[in-house]
Amino acid sequence: MTTTIADPTTPDSTSTGTPPKRKGKLPPGQRPLVMQPSSWFVWFGIAVFFIFLLGILIGVVVDSFGTQWFDSWLPEEITLGWxxxxxxxxxxxxxxxxxxxxxxxxxxxxxxxxxxxxxxxxxxxxxxxxxxxxxxxxxxxxxxxxxxxxxxxxxxxxxxxxxxxxxxxxxxxxxxxxxxxxxxxxxxxxxxxxxxxxxxxxxxxxxxxxxxxxxxxxxxxxxxxxxxxxxxxxxxxxxxxxxxxxxxxxxxxxxxxxxxxxxxxxxxxxxxxxxxxxxxxxxxxxxxxxxxxxxxxxxxxxxxxxx
Structure with missing residues (x-):
């Protein structure tokens, strides 16, 4: 019959009062952040909203400084005449x-x-x-x-x-x-x-x-x-x-x-x-x-x- 003697220098979970850690699981404060599908949907909606908003603002600003144009992305001339x-x-x-x-x-x-x-x-x-x-x-x-x-x-x-x-x-x-x-x-x-x-x-x-x-x-x-x-x-x-x-x-x-x-x-x-x-x-x-x-x-x- 073999008797195992515990090492006194090794902390025991029963003596310290802390539960033993389970493999594959982390404490709640150390869990990795994983984006849920719903979170991706929300962030996608916010990104689309700001893209449209920024596009409208840029369009209004360019329209207020540019001459009239029809067949190009940007006006040919910038003016303060308006x-x-x-x-x-x-x-x-x-x-x-x-x-x-x-x-x-x-x-x-x-x-x-x-x-x-x-x-x-x-x-x-x-x-x-x-x-x-x-x-x-x-x-x-x-x-x-x-x-x-x-x-x-x-x-x-x-x-x-x-x-x-x-x-x-x-x-x-x-x-x-x-x-x-x-x-x-x-x-x-x-x-x-x-x-x-x-x-x-x-x-x-x-x-x-x-x-x-x-x-x-x-x-x-x-x-x-x-x-x-x-x-x-x-x-x-x-x-x-x-x-x-x-x-x-x-x-x-x-x-x-x-x-x-x-x-x-x-x-x-x-x-x-x-x-x-x-x-x-x-x-x-x-x-x-x-x-x-x-x-x-x-x-x-x-x-x-x-x-």
């Missing part, structure tokens, strides 16, 4: 100024009205609160054209049609509820005990809102402002119904350019204006993202939940 023609013909200097004014005023008024209203919905209980919240959702959920025509009729009856004031007012209708619906859950994440402690120390409502809630709400306010800014600059239906020659925004001016010109010239004029529109939106977003970082916003919400 931009000069569109700038002078459609008064794009005034259009850009109007667009920036409308966007700035709508964002400022929406924040001033929407943040206190969101605070009331988040902190106060009153009769028909659910119905009021549902009413705020209506301008966001239903198509703008459904309430835009009656709203435009009211503006024209009041003598505000085709004016800058009318453009600002109609854009406030969906923007204010958008800020309210964005800020309400953000305010609900803030611990109400902070406000109670401040009130016990003698702080007024104004002091609580400016000294305590204000710094905590800045990320949410900036995020809501950026979303309203993008929505206002790109809002076509409501703006088109009440705007005029001196109050058109850029997106409405592009539509008027497309319908007022004829032939291939209209296509390249519209392409040049579309490049200007895209460039302006990219500049606005780059400047806005310098102040709003989505990761910081998520981190701030997580910190408030922990508190």
């Amino acid at each position: 931009y000069n023609n569109a700038w002078n013909r459609f008064g794009l200097a005034n259009v850009l100024i109007v667009t920036l004014i409308v966007a700035a005023v709508v964002v400022a008024v929406s924040v001033v009205i929407g943040v206190p209203a969101a605070y009331l919905l988040a902190r106060r209980s009153f009769p028909f609160k659910a119905a009021v919240s549902a009413l705020f959702l209506l301008p966001i959920m239903i198509p703008p054209i459904t309430y835009g025509i009656p709203l435009a009729t009211v503006m024209y009856n009041l003598g505000l049609g085709r004016s800058l004031v009318a453009v600002i007012l109609v854009n406030l209708v969906p923007s204010v509820p958008f800020v309210i619906m964005t800020m309400t859950p953000f305010i609900e994440q803030i611990n109400p005990s902070l406000e109670s402690a401040a009130r016990m120390c003698g702080a007024t409502t104004k002091t609580i809102f400016t000294r305590i809630l204000g710094p905590l709400l800045i990320p949410g306010i900036l995020a809501a402002a950026v979303l309203v800014l993008v929505r206002t600059v790109g809002m076509f239906e409501l703006t088109y119904l009440v705007s005029g020659p001196q109050s058109d925004t850029l997106v409405v001016a592009i539509y008027r350019a497309m319908t007022s010109s004829g032939g291939g010239e209209a296509r390249q004029l519209v392409s040049s204006m579309a490049v200007l529109y895209t460039t302006m939106m990219m500049i606005i977003l780059i400047i806005a993202l310098r102040f709003v970082n989505p990761t910081q916003l998520v981190g701030r919400v997580s910190e408030m939940r922990e508190d």
